[in-house]
Amino acid sequence: xxxxxxxxxxxxxxxxxxxxxxxxxxxxxxxxxxxxxxxxxxxxxxxxxxxxxxxxxxxxxxxxxxxxxxxxxxxxxxxxxxxxxxxxxxxxxxxxxxxxxxxxxxxxxxxxxxxxxxxxxxxxxxxxxxxxxxxxxxxxxxxxxxxxxxxxxxxxxxxxxxxxxxxxxxxxxxxxxxxxxxxxxxxxxxxxxxxxxxxxxxxxxxxxxxxxxxxxxxxxxxxxxxxxxxxxxxxxxxxxxxxxxxxxxxxxxxxxxxxxxxxxxxxxxxxxxxxxxxxxxxxxxxxxxxxxxxxxxxxxxxxxxxxxxxxxxxxxxxxxxxxxxxxxxxxxxxxxxxxxxxxxxxxxxxxxxxxxxxxxxxxxxxxxxxxxxxxxxxxxxxxxxxxxxxxxxxxxxxxxxxxxxxxxxxxxxxxxxxxxxxxxxxxxxxxxxxxxxxxxxxxxxxxxxxxxxxxxxxxxxxxxxxxxxxxxxxxxxxxxxxxxxxxxxxxxxxxxxxxxxxxxxxxxxxxxxxxxxxxxxxxxxxxxxxxxxxxxx
Numbered sequence: 098x099x100x101x102x103x104x105x106x107x108x109x110x111x112x113x114x115x116x117x118x119x120x121x122x123x124x125x126x127x128x129x130x131x132x133x134x135x136x137x138x139x140x141x142x143x144x145x146x147x148x149x150x151x152x153x154x155x156x157x158x159x160x161x162x163x164x165x166x167x168x169x170x171x172x173x174x175x176x177x178x179x180x181x182x183x184x185x186x187x188x189x190x191x192x193x194x195x196x197x198x199x200x201x202x203x204x205x206x207x208x209x210x211x212x213x214x215x216x217x218x219x220x221x222x223x224x225x226x227x228x229x230x231x232x233x234x235x236x237x238x239x240x241x242x243x244x245x246x247x248x249x250x251x252x253x254x255x256x257x258x259x260x261x262x263x264x265x266x267x268x269x270x271x272x273x274x275x276x277x278x279x280x281x282x283x284x285x286x287x288x289x290x291x292x293x294x295x296x297x298x299x300x301x302x303x304x305x306x307x308x309x310x311x312x313x314x315x316x317x318x319x320x321x322x323x324x325x326x327x328x329x330x331x332x333x334x335x336x337x338x339x340x341x342x343x344x345x346x347x348x349x350x351x352x353x354x355x356x357x358x359x360x361x362x363x364x365x366x367x368x369x370x371x372x373x374x375x376x377x378x379x380x381x382x383x384x385x386x387x388x389x390x391x392x393x394x395x396x397x398x399x400x401x402x403x404x405x406x407x408x409x410x411x412x413x414x415x416x417x418x419x420x421x422x423x424x425x426x427x428x429x430x431x432x433x434x435x436x437x438x439x440x441x442x443x444x445x446x447x448x449x450x451x452x453x454x455x456x457x458x459x460x461x462x463x464x465x466x467x468x469x470x471x472x473x474x475x476x477x478x479x480x481x482x483x484x485x486x487x488x489x490x491x492x493x494x495x496x497x498x499x500x501x502x503x504x505x506x507x508x509x510x511x512x513x514x515x516x517x518x519x520x521x522x523x524x525x526x527x528x529x530x531x532x533x534x535x536x537x538x539x540x541x542x543x544x545x546x547x548x549x550x551x552x553x554x555x556x557x558x559x560x561x562x563x564x565x566x567x568x569x570x571x572x573x574x575x576x577x578x579x580x581x582x583x584x585x586x587x588x589x590x591x592x593x594x595x596x597x598x599x600x601x602x603x604x605x606x607x608x609x610x611x612x613x614x615x616x617x618x619x620x621x622x623x624x625x626x627x628x629x630x631x632x633x634x
Contacts, residue, residue, distance in 0.1 A: 141191045143313035145305055147208060152217045155186060155194055159221055162188035164228045164252075166323070168315035169237040172299050175485065176239035176354065177461055177468040182301045183308070184214060185316035190324065193317035195309045202302045211244040219246055228252035230323045232270045232315065234344075235473065238351040255322040257343045260474035261335045262326065268474055274318045277325050282318060283311045343473065350471040350481075357466030358488070362457050364504040372449045372497070379442040386435045393442045396421050407433055445497065452491060452501050459486055520545055526577060532609035546570040553602045568599075576603045576611055 146152050159165045166187040171179035180199055187193035197208045221227055222241070230253040231237055238248045259268040271282040288311045289298040300308065330336040383391055387406065392398050399421045403409050409429050413420040423440065430437040459467050472482035483489045492498030507513045518524075523545050527535035538545050550561045550569035561569075568589055575585045586596035604611045 141193065141314070141317050143192075143310045143317070144194045145309040146194050146196045147206060147305075149209065149213055149217065151194075152196060152209060152213065155188075156217050156221055159186070159188040160227070164188060164230065164320075165221060166193075166230045166316040166320035167222075167237060168231055168312075168319060169240045170300060170312050170315065171240065172301055174236065175470070176236050177243065177357070177464070179240070180301055181211065181240060181244075183312050184218075185312050185314070186218075187313070187316035187320045190321045191317065193313035193320075195312035197305050197308065197312075200301050200303065200305060200308065202304060206305065211246070215244065215246045223247045223249050225250040230255070230319055232256050232273075232319045232322070235347045235351045235354070235471075238348065239354050242351060242355045251344055251348070253323045253327060253339070254344060254347065255319050255326060256474050257347065258323075258326040258330055258335075258339060261339060261343070262329060262333060264477040264479070270315065270318060270322075273322055278318070278321055280318065282314050285311075347473060350473060354468055354470060357461065357464055357468040359466050359506050359508055360456055360460065361504050361506045362460070364500075364506075365453050365456055368497075368500050368504065369449060369453045372445050372453060376442060376445055376449070379438055379445070383435065383438050383442070386438065393439055394446065399439060403429065403436065407435060409433060409436075444495070448492070448497055448501065452486065455486060456504070522577065523573065530609045530612070532607050534607050534609075546573060549573055549603060549606060552606050553599055572599045572603050576600055576607075 146155060166185075168185040170182045170185060172182060173179040182199050183195055183197040185193060185195050196214065198210060198214070200208065222229070227250055229248065229251045231251070232255045234248070234251050234254045234256075238251075241248050255270070255273060256268050259266065259273055271284065274280045274282045285300065286297075288307055289300075289303055291297045303311075327336070330339060380393060383393055387402050391402060397418070400419050403421065404411050404419050409432060411419040412425040412428055413422075421439075423443070426436040426440050430440065456467060461468055467486065469483045469488050470485055472484060475482040481489070491501050493502065505513070520539075523535060524539060526532070527539055534548075535545060538548050544566070546566050546569045547558060547561050549572065550556070550565040551558060553569060553572065554561070554565050556565070571588055572585065574580075575588070580588075580600075582593050582596040582600060585591075585600060586593045589596065589599075591599075
């Protein structure tokens with residue numbers, strides 16, 4: 098075997114391949130250590146359109162090009178309240194226009210309006226045969242719907258595409274531009290630098306000369322990213338998921354955000370007063386227990402009372418001292434009544450601050466409704482998220498949580514309809530495992546959780562209480578997802594021996610389903626759902 102020694106000389110790492118590998122594997126810390134090529138300013142031609150004639154000429158170009166990229170630029174990411182500054186449009190890579198609509202600085206020139214956008218671009222935006230692309234199209238659609246402008250024919254969303262390809266990666270437009278195109282986009286901080294002692298200028302306060310390239314780039318980059326990401330979606334067999342599920346869902350979510358939800362401010366005010374009374378009673382109870390005033394919201398004061406005065410055993414330490422988090426207080430509440438008072442006070446105070454006090458402030462003065470924002474590209478599992486406010490996290494098992502939910506009301510003459518899949522995970526498992534007990538139960542229209550409760554607790558159907566069914570449900574899902582006896586014991590507040598007995602009983606009742614679930618958990622770290630969504634477990 099002959100070797101040329103020169104070919105064996107180490108010439109340094111292939112940073113390009115390293116970055117590709119680390120990006121694919123999600124090794125963010127390693128990725129930061131590998132020097133990336135400096136992103137370059139994008140070579141592009143951007144124009145500002147301030148007359149109806151210029152906009153009409155662009156509309157003809159877009160019609161001829163057969164596609165349209167768009168973005169709506171506003172003063173915030175809250176589409177129901179943000180002031181619209183302008184619209185970015187592109188139909189060819191490297192060329193884009195910015196249509197200013199609401200720049201309000203001293204000496205600002207005459208600008209077009211949303212009615213001009215509707216009159217000139219409206220027919221294109223409403224044409225299902227003309228493909229539209231963008232980044233976070235839902236945001237644009239809500240703003241357009243606010244102005245009674247329809248958006249039909251959306252064929253690609255670079256934010257959703259990036260999310261499907263890498264559910265745990267970053268999918269902001271400027272990050273994608275740098276990572277996928279090697280191009281640097283201007284940030285608002287660069288266009289409107291922060292100055293000491295002065296508030297940063299909002300986008301609508303920036304002169305058109307500065308704002309044009311910043312704004313137009315949004316449509317230009319989205320168009321180029323579409324050409325870059327669409328082939329990758331096809332290779333990964335994710336294009337159908339985008340087209341058939343995510344894009345139609347995005348349109349539905351836009352309508353939901355626009356519609357909002359009605360709340361009863363009087364009910365919230367009454368609930369707030371009730372909570373204030375309950376918090377005061379708990380604070381008085383705490384004073385009686387410890388013999389002096391204490392701020393139950395102060396971790397330092399709690400630490401001193403729990404571990405120095407009451408001499409309870411410290412469970413865990415943090416950088417700032419002995420922990421007083423919920424898990425610690427739960428454990429300590431078995432030894433002394435004071436931690437239980439603190440837990441109850443925290444739960445009520447959190448509900449009051451997060452919902453009862455906050456919800457009235459979030460009511461849009463123009464609609465009288467709350468318009469939460471639905472996050473479609475946040476949770477790696479594909480679940481929706483909700484923010485400002487988070488409407489998915491209101492407790493339902495406590496009476497106070499149920500009272501908060503009752504404050505969400507329908508307008509006169511309407512009702513709120515609540516719908517949910519019935520035991521959907523168990524139905525899927527029955528389909529996959531062909532477990533005869535599960536299959537027979539579903540075919541007979543039985544409640545599987547009730548049936549499991551009958552077997553575990555040794556009662557007939559009439560003897561199954563709501564609490565038995567709740568425990569049975571926890572056990573069923575615990576067995577499916579591999580929950581051990583320790584976790585189940587903690588979840589149900591029972592002994593490990595009793596938890597082990599419940600798990601064994603459930604495993605015997607649905608042996609085929611239990612075996613199927615265990616096999617799928619152990620077979621592979623990569624779990625490919627039927628629609629192709631990528632999920633590494």
